[in-house]
Amino acid sequence: MERPGRLLLLSELRVGNAACDVSLCRSLLTWKRRSSSGPVYHPFRPSVSHSVSVSEIISVREEEESRGRDDGSWKKIKEREGKDCRLAFTVLYVERRQQHRWRCAEVTFTCPEGALRQHWVGSIREQLAAIASRPKHLLVYINPCSGKRKGKRIYEEKVAPLFAQAGVATQVIVTERANYARDHLRTEAELKKFDGVVCVGGDGMFSEIIHGLIWRTQMDGGVDPDSPDEALLPGSLRIGIIPAGSTDCICFATVGANDPVTSALHVIVGDSQPMDVCSVHHNSTFLRYSVSLLGYGFYGDVLTDSERKRWLGPARYDLSGVKMFLTHHYYEGTVSYLPARGIKGTPRDAARCRSGCVVCQHNGEQLSEKPERYEVDEASDSENDSEWRTIRGKFLAINAASMSCACPRSPKGLSPAAHLADGTTDLILVRKCSRFDFLRHLLRHTSKDDQFDLTFVEVHRVRRFRFTPRYCQSNSDLDMRENGKHQLFSQICRDHPACGCAPAYSSWNCDGEILTHTAIDVRYRDPLGASSRILVEFLTQEEFIFSFLNLNTFSFCSLFPRVHCQLIKLFARGIEEPMVFEDLPNPCAI
Ligand SMILES: Nc1ncnc2c1ncn2[C@@H]1O[C@H](COP(=O)(O)OP(=O)(O)OP(=O)(O)O)[C@@H](O)[C@H]1O
Numbered sequence: 001m002e003r004p005g006r007l008l009l010l011s012e013l014r015v016g017n018a019a020c021d022v023s024l025c026r027s028l029l030t031w032k033r034r035s036s037s038g039p040v041y042h043p044f045r046p047s048v049s050h051s052v053s054v055s056e057i058i059s060v061r062e063e064e065e066s067r068g069r070d071d072g073s074w075k076k077i078k079e080r081e082g083k084d085c086r087l088a089f090t091v092l093y094v095e096r097r098q099q100h101r102w103r104c105a106e107v108t109f110t111c112p113e114g115a116l117r118q119h120w121v122g123s124i125r126e127q128l129a130a131i132a133s134r135p136k137h138l139l140v141y142i143n144p145c146s147g148k149r150k151g152k153r154i155y156e157e158k159v160a161p162l163f164a165q166a167g168v169a170t171q172v173i174v175t176e177r178a179n180y181a182r183d184h185l186r187t188e189a190e191l192k193k194f195d196g197v198v199c200v201g202g203d204g205m206f207s208e209i210i211h212g213l214i215w216r217t218q219m220d221g222g223v224d225p226d227s228p229d230e231a232l233l234p235g236s237l238r239i240g241i242i243p244a245g246s247t248d249c250i251c252f253a254t255v256g257a258n259d260p261v262t263s264a265l266h267v268i269v270g271d272s273q274p275m276d277v278c279s280v281h282h283n284s285t286f287l288r289y290s291v292s293l294l295g296y297g298f299y300g301d302v303l304t305d306s307e308r309k310r311w312l313g314p315a316r317y318d319l320s321g322v323k324m325f326l327t328h329h330y331y332e333g334t335v336s337y338l339p340a341r342g343i344k345g346t347p348r349d350a351a352r353c354r355s356g357c358v359v360c361q362h363n364g365e366q367l368s369e370k371p372e373r374y375e376v377d378e379a380s381d382s383e384n385d386s387e388w389r390t391i392r393g394k395f396l397a398i399n400a401a402s403m404s405c406a407c408p409r410s411p412k413g414l415s416p417a418a419h420l421a422d423g424t425t426d427l428i429l430v431r432k433c434s435r436f437d438f439l440r441h442l443l444r445h446t447s448k449d450d451q452f453d454l455t456f457v458e459v460h461r462v463r464r465f466r467f468t469p470r471y472c473q474s475n476s477d478l479d480m481r482e483n484g485k486h487q488l489f490s491q492i493c494r495d496h497p498a499c500g501c502a503p504a505y506s507s508w509n510c511d512g513e514i515l516t517h518t519a520i521d522v523r524y525r526d527p528l529g530a531s532s533r534i535l536v537e538f539l540t541q542e543e544f545i546f547s548f549l550n551l552n553t554f555s556f557c558s559l560f561p562r563v564h565c566q567l568i569k570l571f572a573r574g575i576e577e578p579m580v581f582e583d584l585p586n587p588c589a590i
């Protein structure tokens with residue numbers, strides 16, 4: 001029962017034809033039909049109560065007589081009820097639908113007198129204004145080329161009206177080229193003016209935003225993003241994703257749906273979901289950040305192949321997926337990893353990362369409370385350290401999933417028990433096996449069966465890992481020149497299958513972007529270290545050869561990813577547990 005001291009307002013108002021007891025407490029707006037009201041008194045029908053948390057109210061508006069609906073229904077209501085519409089106000093709020101979708105519902109209350117309406121509207125607005133986490137000014141980037149190229153329309157038709165209703169001001173930028181948003185955030189955007197950044201697009205667009213924001217934060221804070229040992233500074237701006245892409249994996253895994261209206265509502269109510277970010281390095285060179293999948297082998301090859309089929313839209317992944325499955329390439333090399341210690345959770349848990357996840361909370365606190373220990377541990381990390389484990393073999397896929405990677409194609413994701421914000425990534429190794437077995441593994445991503453319960457699959461929860469393809473194992477940049485040539489020719493052979501030469505290298509799929517030599521451009525600002533200079537020199541030669549042969553992929557030999565716990569925050573709350581039956585909204589309630 002609500003303590004009387006917390007009750008702000010209690011009135012008898014009408015909702016449609018029904019008289020209702022309406023109350024506003026500090027956190028709840030409730031309206032309950034009086035059991036004797038309505039056209040027919042029904043002694044056995046229980047009076048129905050609705051409650052909306054103030055935190056999920058989008059806005060409140062005063063109804064105007066002139067706010068005409070086309071059919072003049074306001075006039076009809078007025079005549080029917082004998083009421084003055086100027087005494088009515090409407091509350092817009094979040095309503096939960098199936099499959100984690102949210103919609104904007106509304107309820108109109110009619111007051112017996114104008115002063116009471118003012119009191120109600122004023123009180124609700126005051127409550128909303130007191131919610132500090134709600135964004136008031138957003139910077140919005142729209143990728144007009146994402147997915148089915150509907151980003152602009154989705155924003156204008158579904159999202160902008162909601163932001164306007166909620167009084168959220170926006171500066172909207174339609175990108176003119178790839179990396180436009182990233183570069184704008186890095187150099188030009190006046191970030192102090194905004195409470196958050198929203199991207200309309202797919203995972204690639206989200207990736208641009210985090211690259212821009214994380215870079216800017218490190219520059220402003222004097223942190224060297226190249227160093228794999230330096231702790232990165234968390235940014236202050238939250239990021240919203242309005243899904244309009246082909247996979248929308250980050251949106252799906254943080255909200256539970258890839259639905260623009262749902263995502264817009266999560267932004268409006270000011271949700272906050274921390275997320276891990278994996279920084280990928282080659283020696284002392286930063287390459288890219290990843291929040292979802294860092295994949296070598298199958299997913300690298302699917303992505304490389306699908307990029308040539310962009311014109312097909314989202315279907316390109318299906319076609320390339322089948323093609324690369326039939327091709328059945330495996331890659332030889334060494335995986336080393338640093339198992340995550342002192343944390344809760346394993347990749348084989350039945351429990352899932354859900355809204356308010358205790359595993360993420362626990363591990364996040366653990367890492368923030370003991371940063372020194374974490375740093376000391378990391379400083380002593382080396383391949384000789386007994387903590388590091390090494391596996392050599394032939395692999396069809398090497399995947400690191402920093403979160404589940406759930407998406408419409410695979411609703412439970414690549415690593416169903418992975419966590420959004422626990423400071424770890426799940427390293428999944430799929431060893432060479434028959435096509436039939438690999439198909440069993442892949443198909444289990446779409447069913448309830450456990451994709452890890454197979455002899456040729458292993459999964460480890462790690463903080464850092466390294467993969468070195470066999471032909472790079474000398475691991476020296478100078479040797480990379482020779483290996484680069486090897487890579488170059490195996491690439492040619494891949495494109496000319498008649499010669500029967502299997503490629504020695506795959507590409508890295510980093511959140512749906514191929515890790516190419518162009519990744520290196522983000523680090524030119526600093527004086528280069530000696531080994532990096534050799535690498536860049538090498539890359540420049542390769543760039544020339546690649547562009548001459550029109551080949552655009554390049555695989556870095558040894559990659560060194562490291563997870564940064566809860567580095568960024570999204571306008572999301574994690575996937576909510578399904579509601580119990582009684583909580584479901586009853587459309588016939590009043
Ligand atoms: N104006 C633009 N013209 C061309 N490309 C752009 C433009 N703006 C952004 N891009 C690039 O388009 C690429 C794909 O965008 P995005 O990720 O939004 O869609 P998608 O690939 O269809 O979806 P997903 O990543 O979910 O599979 C990104 O790499 C992004 O950098």
Ligand SMILES: CCCCCCCCCCCCC/C=C/[C@@H](O)[C@H](CO)NC(=O)CCCCC
Nearest residue numbers: 203247249292293317325405410442445511512
């Ligand atoms: C023979 C076929 C059997 C079918 C098996 C289906 C298995 C589906 C697993 C889906 C895993 C999605 C991983 C998500 C990765 C994203 O970070 C990335 C960016 O959007 N998307 C891709 O790389 C796009 C990669 C899409 C791969 C299908």
Ligand SMILES: [Ca+2]
Nearest residue numbers: 276402419424
């Ligand atoms: Ca994680």
